[in-house]
Amino acid sequence: MRHHAAIALTLLAMLASGAARAQAVATQEPTAAQRCLTVLPGAPGDQPVYPFEPFKRGKAGKVLVELRFTSADLRPALEILSHEGGSTFVEAVRDHVQHLRVPCLEAREGPSTVRFDYVFRPEADRPVQSEQRERMPPDSTGMGCPFNVSFTARQPELPNHVVQRDNWRAERQPFMAWLRALKLEGPTRLLDAVYGDTTHFQVPCYKIESTPSTNKE
Known part of the structure; x- marks a missing residue:
């Protein structure tokens, strides 16, 4: 899905640039x-x-x-x-x-x-x-958006480390689960370089409308 790929690419770019490397913070445990x-x-x-x-x-x-x-x-x-x-x-x-x-x-x-x-x-x-x-949730409008997230790249060895940096809300858990399972894609040397790095970003209010597929003969 193009939205999934766009977020993954953005996260990789942020990590690679070292825009917001951070100290470890309290974690929300994986399931x-x-x-x-x-x-x-x-x-x-x-x-x-x-x-x-x-x-x-x-x-x-x-x-x-x-x-x-x-x-x-x-x-x-x-x-x-x-x-x-x-x-x-x-x-x-x-x-x-x-x-x-x-x-x-x-x-x-x-x-x-x-x-x-x-x-x-x-x-x-x-x-x-x-x-x-995990599927990227198609709608964040019921999650108290916008909200801030901390993301540490640890895939594929471990789930990514993700933290809600605002007040914790249960409605955000599907999005957080998707981030934990998200695998960044790129050259091996780049992925090795960003492994364990942390970045912070804001999840906006979004709603992805599904479009029916059409088959042409």
């Missing part, structure tokens, strides 16, 4: 599913098993899912949001997520959700990879 997602011992691996027939034929696939954890010792509820390449990839992901747990989830926190994009590429060094996915 339990972001903090301690764990694969159980005895699972086939830390990623889904590539289905044999598609792998043999060099066929790629992708499965976007949302996982909802309600207890530290229970498997997540799984929702398939989209998929490409056929049902065998979906079943591979379905089998894999049965082995996922969030051991740090406490009852007082309530359910914890996280999105992953499982990507199957037979020619890659790592044929199966998963990337955490």
